[in-house]
Amino acid sequence: MYYGIARLELLVSHSRSLKEKRAVTNRLRDRLQRRFRIAVTEVDYLDLWQRGAFGLAVVAFSLEAARNALQAVRREVESDPRLVVTRFEVIVDRFDGGEPLDGGIGAAGNAGVAEPDDEWFGPQGHDPAGGDA
Numbered sequence: 109m110y111y112g113i114a115r116l117e118l119l120v121s122h123s124r125s126l127k128e129k130r131a132v133t134n135r136l137r138d139r140l141q142r143r144f145r146i147a148v149t150e151v152d153y154l155d156l157w158q159r160g161a162f163g164l165a166v167v168a169f170s171l172e173a174a175r176n177a178l179q180a181v182r183r184e185v186e187s188d189p190r191l192v193v194t195r196f197e198v199i200v201d202r203f204d205g206g207e208p209l210d211g212g213i214g215a216a217g218n219a220g221v222a223e224p225d226d227e228w229f230g231p232q233g234h235d236p237a238g239g240d241a
Contacts, residue, residue, distance in 0.1 A: 109203050112174035114164040115151070116185065117195035123158050132190055133160045140164075144181055159194075174200045 123129040133150060140148045144166070152161035164181060168174035178198050186193050 110168050110171050110174045110200065111203050112164075112166045112168065112178045112198060112200040114178045114181070114196060114198045116162045116164060116182070116193065117152075118160050118162075118185065119192040119194055120158050120160060120190060121192060122190060126155070126157055129157050129160065133162075136185065136188070136191070137162065140181055140184065143184065144177060146177065146181065171200055171202065 137148045147165040151163040153159040166177045
């Protein structure tokens with residue numbers, strides 16, 4: 109299994125307000141999600157009228173398919189005359205289900221499923237209802 113992530117920064121030069129920018133970026137986000145079936149979220153410049161940044165994620169059966177999907181997204185955005193792509197960074201890699209590099213959630217075995225005895229699950233011996241466990 110392969111994954112691709114990207115950061116897409118863009119300029120909405122005609123925008124004169126946050127409302128105008130959001131109208132364009134929300135339609136773009138929805139269009140990319142529908143057309144390419146990828147995860148898309150606005151990640152930066154939320155309070156600027158003419159700049160936007162999106163995080164993109166895709167899972168694919170091959171390295172080439174993940175890379176091609178993200179490049180197709182870039183071409184789609186570049187074809188919109190209202191937008192100028194100012195930055196596009198991509199990482200594509202293989203996920204083999206092994207131990208994560210940082211040893212974090214998602215290690216082989218539990219695959220990120222919370223168990224009551226996991227340190228990150230919450231304080232042990234404490235009942236949120238008020239009693240002791």
